[in-house]
Amino acid sequence: MQAPITTLEGTWTLAFADVQHPDGTRGHDYGDSPKGVLQVDHAGHYAMFIFNSARPKFAANDRSKGTPEEFRAALMGTSSHFGTVMIDPATHTLTFHIEGATYPNWEGTTQVRHYQMSGGVLSYQVAARPNGDIPLTGWKRVTP
Incomplete structure (x- = not known):
């Protein structure tokens, strides 16, 4: 059963953006000190x-005049999307309905x-990539 979005409502700052490799090792998916923000409003946007x-x-x-290497680094060094999100505490699931994304295949x-919610950190894993890597993301709520 979906819960009120107030559980997620607010601003969150990135706690970690890691990746778990098929051999079980863990690394940084967006460098040693990634930056990020997640904002959720009262309606789940x-x-x-x-x-x-x-x-x-x-x-x-x-x-408009980047080199192929600069364009690749710019795209591979970012992940952004927006839409609506719902939370189901009974199954510990977040459901993202993605309207727009830097990776166009995610749109729609x-x-x-x-x-999981532990120690003030909301963490989840994204579906495995074709190479078997599993992105792991964590967010900490920003307190006013």
């Missing part, structure tokens, strides 16, 4: 942004993620 803070700046100082999809 959300916006999420994760950035590798070590993304290189474009040498030309013009976003619904993704269910199992979550």
Whole structure:
């Protein structure tokens, strides 16, 4: 049964953005010190942004004149999407209805993620990638 979104409502800052490899080891998915924010309103609308803070700046100082390497680093160093989210405490699931995303294949999809809430950190894992890596994400609520 879906719960009131007030459980998630507010602003969250990124606690970690890691990846679990098929061999069981864990690494950083967006560099050593990623940045991110998750905002959820009273109706369940959300916006999420994760950035590798070590993304290189474009040498030309013009976003339309990046090199292939700069474009790749910019895209692979970010993950953002928005839409609506629902929470089901009974099954410990978050259901994201993704309207827009930096990865266009996610647009218009619904993704269910199992979550845990421990020590003030909301954490979940994303479905495994084709190479078997499993992204792990954690958020801490921002207190006013």
